[in-house]
Amino acid sequence: MGMKDQKQAVSIAEERMKLIAPLLTPDLDSESMKKLRSSISEQNGVSERTLERYCRSYLAEGFEGLKPQGRGRRNKVQDTAGAT
16 A cells, blocks of 8 residues: 555544544443434434444454455456457
8 A cells, every 4th residue: 555545544544533432432321322323423424334333343453443445456357268
């Protein structure tokens, strides 16, 4: 990953961290968590499912888990069956 890509990944992770930070408060009960997640979702145009995924990634991998994952290189399969 190039320097520009790395900076962009960090920037995206920082934005995701800002979104989920209130959800990481340990003393929230499930009802408060649900209301807060719904509110954050509506205010930021991000689905509740995505917020849940960000939280899980953060809890499992820390800040690195919030960085976008590359899709990897996609190889085109060339059809050589008809070649003579």
